[in-house]
Amino acid sequence: MASPASPPPLTERLAALLTDHMARTGEAAADTARRLGVAEEVVRRWIAQAGGDPDAAEFAHLDTAAKLGAWLRARIADTGRTVRDLADATESVSTSTVYNWLKGDHLPPPPVGDEPDRFDLFLSHPALDLDLRQRVRLDEVRRRLTGTSLRPAADPGADWPARALPAGNRTFTGRTEERRRLDRLLARHARGDTAVVAALTGMGGTGKTALAVHWARTREVRATFTDGCLYLDLNGYAETPPLSVDTALRKLLQQFGADPATLPADTDALAARYRETVAGRRLLLVLDNAHAEPQVRPLLPAGPGCLTLVTSRNRLQGLDVTGGPVTHVPLDVLTTRESGSLLRKLIGALIAKSTADADIDALADACGHLPLALQIAAANYLTRARPEQVSLREYAAALTDRRMDALAVGPTDPALAVTAVLDASYRHLSAGARRTYRLLGLHPGPDWTTAAAASLTARDRDATAALLAELAEANLVSEHEGRWSFHDLVRDHAALTARRADADGVRAEAVARLLDHYLHSAFAADRALAPARDPIVLAPAAEGTAPERPGTSQEAVAWFGAEQRVLHHVCARADADGHDARTWALAWSLSNLLDHSGAWTEMAAVWHSGLAAARRLGDDAGTAIALRTLAYSHLQLEQHDTAQRHLEQALAVFERLGDHTGLAHTCIMLSHVSESQRLPETSLDLLRHALEHYRAAGSLDGEARALSGIGWTLVLLGRYEEAIPDCERALALHLQCGNRSGSAGPLDSLGYLHHRLGHYDAAVDYLGRALAVHREHANLRPQATVLVHLGEAHEAAGRPGAARDAWTRALQIYDDLDHPEAGRVRDRLAALPQDGAAGPAPGLPSE
Template sequence: MIRLRLLGPVELVAGERGVEIGPPQRRAVLAALAVDAGRPVTADVLIRRVWGTSPPDGARRALHAHIARLRRLCEQTTNDGGDVQLCLVRRSGGYLLEAEADQVDVLRFRLLAGQGRETGRTDDDRAALLHEALRLWHGDPLADVGGQWAERVREAWRRQYVDITVGWAAVESRIGDPVTVIGPLTDLLDEFPLVEPLAETLMRALHAAGRGAEALDRFATLRRRLAEELGADPGPGLREAHRAILRGNPPAPARRTAHRKTYEPASHGSLPARPEPEPSPGPSPVTGRWPGALPAQLPMGVRSFTGRADELAQLDMILASTAVQPSAVVISALSGTAGVGKTALAVHWARRAQTAFPDGQLYVNLRGFGSAAAVMSPAEAVRGFLDAFGVPPARVPVGLEAQTGLYRSLLAGRRVLVVLDNARDAEQVRPLLPGAPGCLALVTSRRLLTGLAVAEGAHLLTVDLLTSGQARELLTGRLGVSRTSAEGAAVGEIVGRCAGLPLALAIVGARAAARPRFPLATLAEELRRAENRLDALDGGEVTSQVRAVFSWSYEALSPGAARLFRLLGVHPGPDAALPAIAALAGIPVSRAVALLAELVDGHLLTEHAPGRYTFHDLLRAYAVELVDAIDSDLERHTALHRLLDHYLHTAHTADVLLTPQPNPVPLPPAGPGAAPETLADHEQSQAWFAAEHTVLVAVAEQADARGFDRHSWQLAASLTTFLDRHGYWRVLAALQTSALKAARRQGDRAGQAGAHRGLGLALDRLGRGEDARGHYLLALDLFAELGSDAGQARTHQHLARMSAAQGSPQRALDHAGHSLRHYRAAADRAGQSAALNHIGWLSAQLGEHHEALGHCRQALDLAQETGDLNGQAHTWDSLGYIQHRLGRHAGAVDCYRRAVDLFHRTGERQSEAAGLLCLGDIHRVTDRPDAARTAWTRALAITDELALPDLDPLRTELLTRLDVRTGPASEQREQPLRSAVRAVPVRAVPETSAP
């Protein structure tokens, strides 16, 4: 295995052989990449880490040279026999070091430390894990890397080392081995003499070892030093330990207290040898933090769940096996024919067992047996899980592999149940399986997933048809004992006709329950008459009797409900909201509510969330068959046209509200009955897109497949802003590729221009800069040909942002200038504000502060005139930075306060935290330490909510500031941070439905 060591001198090891990395600067580049292994790091961030905030002119060229040599070194080392690769690749405008947690010692340290601090483990296990983590240290971290960034990282890691040492020592003392920890604690306390948890833990260990007098001496020495150096008394933990020793009480576990002093350099490696446990599998090293949100996604269970005692007992046994297989991820796969009740069984058992998984329960319907277009990709499912954990869109990495790594990292050291429902095959499931011991994955599928058993050791369970007794019990639970007992023969025939299929029995039961005076014998007779339509059950798919039940239930519907059921077969899914269903049928919403209630009561439709409806996939297939057989081509075409108009016009309205525009290009009028939704403001638009974006993507794909070319490219244009801001760049690229083809087929030059611009944006976000530039230039040519100043302005704005990210500020300024000129020609005042702010920020980065101030003041006036809160926030932020650089601290404070308030209102939490960090820096410089600490503490709380990792630049800066004494003496630490901790303060690039 190829390993990277950072907890000491930077070393690259292949097997047992050390690999020569090269000069110190190259080691620094490797370290700067390795601390973020699994996440892309931009070139600008790497330059700041290696060369500081004032890099030499040749820094970027030198970085590229070091990257090229490190890439070849990784490839050569792997080819020389490394069984686990270490890859260095370019991603999203930066570089990504692909490595497993076991390959980078600091990542393995954090993984083991997290596992060792879990509740529920035995003290022996915890001590072994923490001891193994500490043994990874072989010196001062990043010992041969210089610079302010490396020193900040060293300081943070030393704190972690001390914390874990204290935790290990407390556990060792508790299990009766205090002598083992006295030496290491003594050595560490000599280096960190004012860290109270260290002293407290050492005192308790000395007391437990019968050396109480020495423990009291330690307390007296520390009390004197605290008074002399900090003017403080010992904290409550130390005082409690002191009193316990004086009273002669048995030692109590150490209690953590706040650290009083920043840790100083330490040398490590004095731990005694301990038998090392077998390494536990670790996640992809993306983040070690656990978000505040614990997912609880299990759907509602089936009322009156019946039978399945054997299957439930087997699942209980599999759950129990997790206690004796601590190093394994347990997988259970339920297979069986469609409608046999796999989902009901899985959800019922999951709800019974959820207390065994206190860290959350995930659920996803993979739609494995719908249409090919409806099948959920692993990437979509993983992204849904990351959203459930509250991972901010800005923290979601690009690519399925990196997203899977983040997902598995979030599960590390936790007990989480993952229910993967309706899987198509093993390949769809594998990226979604947790990699962490203690988790359990429960999979359902119509297929026997033998591949999971062979490769992943899954337990395979077959869910069979209900026995006659279980089927009777199900009907009795729905209809009552008196009714089923009174018509025993009819119940027997119904059970036989339904062939023990729970879905069919549930439909019959619902029909009978809704008509309590309806004889069951009549229901049995109707099933008997329908027998000639379809064949009986076979061993693979649904039986004819299920279809008979479907047809019988359908024929009992009112004409309006029957028509609506059929037309729902036109909707691409995966679900639909009430207004869209009304538009599909061309009826008022009030009428749709009544018809939908009839369908839900008949178990032909499910309201899985308030106002949102979905089919069982078999019912969807049945509806598709009916609409094709009964409704004419014209009726189907007209219904789809209404649906597309509804979604397109609503999406266009929502997009315009997200990005202020002076005169958005109007769409052709919506057809009769389409009834687009009315959205009032930015918040409603965001909520609508969040609920509908999956449906909108499916609708756009259906428009492309059914020849609705105009709808195809205009829907893609309307989705661009939302998909871009939320990081769905691969989806955006696919949509815009289809949109470009549709616009070409239609011969629409404006559509082609917009699609080139949208495709360029997606490729730019995905790190394909040259491809993106090509599409941007094609868009510019087309917009110029069309005389569209608005289109040219937006495209130049994209090019300006991309050029700045690539380290070409002068080229960025040129594009920003072109953008401003075109925005002025288009009379787009909000766009002018964004361009002026961009110019001002770029000028400030070049040291032209007075010129930058003028541009940003103009930008602010325009943003206020147009009511663009997002633009105002970013402009106040830029003004705060410029005022600070000019030494106008009072003005800077006012600007940053305004920016922070607006960022909070618009929901840009990371920008809010970055503004608070800079606000705190100004308070520190102006000798207001309490105000500084308040601002930094607020910012740190926001990063906790966003689940930013400790090595995120913003969070690292905040942790550093909160661990030092504030005051004028630390003014020399003040450095320009904005380029490191937040995006360019320009309003999000406006995306519109038309150029």
């Protein structure tokens, strides 16, 4: 008598119950986990250990198009939006189309390519709140209902001939979008037009092999390629040379059981034998770690029964030219969510449960979200850091300071290290690309242009562009909208390689060229933006430097907008490396650009360094200019006491030097402090002193500035008629000197005083002209000031709608600048009557 079957293990029984419950109710794994009071990952692990699929269970009950439509209708209802709302917001989707889906009619078959169709786009609407994993599962429901499912009807069995294919990585996670793209290759393969080729590419350590092996071992792939899989490591980036085509063909034929002694000696004959062997078979070919296209091309099967998956650090663009269309699947680092999921698997449930998400994210950030780095860091944390004594956050902080040394397993396995992986990519570059790579590791900013790289390396721009393209082809740099950047770990490696390979003097010369590139480019931008400003004299740029030359104010503003983040790091690097003359000159050259963008906190930081540099140089004039400009940035930040202290120090230095221009500039700045302290008479005296000093120095531009200030101060004192001649004289002098930017000040004053005199049309005209000048020169804060005045003129003229329009625009600027004036403008808007006519205010230039 047969013994009764033993009951299934508890986990399997629990998984079966959970799967059945989720299939009947359509409940997601996360919802089930909340009901049970456990983590979502626990539910997923229970079901997966029992051979189930928690994601599939979520939608298993959708076995008809009508049920799918009912589920979608309920999802839309939960959003609180209408079908029309969602359809109108989705490209190529009409309301009637969605209603057909909701009824279970006209469900479209899925696309065969990578581009999403109408159904995909609709499911991607943010209001539906479906993550990528859910959308993939719903895509499979659609495939099942339309008869185009990629899932096999039966299990392919355990005897599938995997041949040399490595075992899968047990901690593999994420890559949902990339796996979806690979799954769609099966649909192309099913059409049988030609052999399908896909290239998985990315920098070393992104997990290309892990993804290829994981996908190759899925049930769908095994059921499709019934003759099994051929796997070959082409050794593209090892210390030994890449596998030759001859050797690769022999290894592949031996996987079919060929006797090495019977294989022909000639490579062409070997290729013919290979093509004959694979002909008519349904095979998956995984060519791992390819070096370049010539190594891969002879190994690609021609028969429609085969699909080839190539992994490489090289982009392999050449395969498209000779082998027909290739599906390129680039792999970047993991997302924050994927990195966190992988780390939780690696460190184990016990530690993960007692670790805050922020600490796990900190370690992921320290590893640059690179899969290889995450795995090494997790292993080292468990085996070396003693988790019971060192928290994950402490470990992450320590790792950040020495990533290149710490992200390695140890001397027993030297190849398993981030440095070793990147060394392998570096070795396969040309000599010129290796030098470019090393020197780019010295660049302090987050990204760079081809022009900056050319100065750094002392090459012409065309040659530099070609070398950057080589680095991009090797996935060591990336390019976006004309700017190049490193991944964080690659940057660290490039800098480390430069320290190892290049002498101190070589690196110092490269940094000097880089600093001069940005200094002379910024100086040219300043001259284009403020041609009337008294220039400084720069030392010649280091040999090999080719600065950029913005020639107009628009070009200057665009250049600065593109480089602002970089310039912050460049200034810090110049200061830290003791380039005092360059530090001061950079601060001077950036002053107008920073002021016009409202970056006064950054301006203050730059000039703190500039002041220290001038004092170290013993440069009294430079020290006085630094004090005055530093005071200006503090004045804009409404730190009036600090500004006045710096100005008084500057005034003493300029008096000792007998510098009339410097004294005049400083008096004007002190007048601004007095104005902010509501001391207009004191401000007027200071401006008149400034006018005397400008006339003594013979500066017409300075005279225009002083007269403009005098006119405005008279306006503040209510002496409007008296102010008109000074403002008009200032306007004429600014235009005579070619200083269109400076003309905005007296235009604003004339607009303001004509408003006070009741001449509203004249006021709007002057203020509109002032606003146009500020917009032309991208002067943000002055734009807001003029808009406030314009709103006041409209309000006084009985046009509340026009006032609201002007003040709304002013508020947007003040909010963007985080300026304290924003609150006062917001109060004015709140006090306006709500029934004023809307529409653009007269006097406002078009946006």
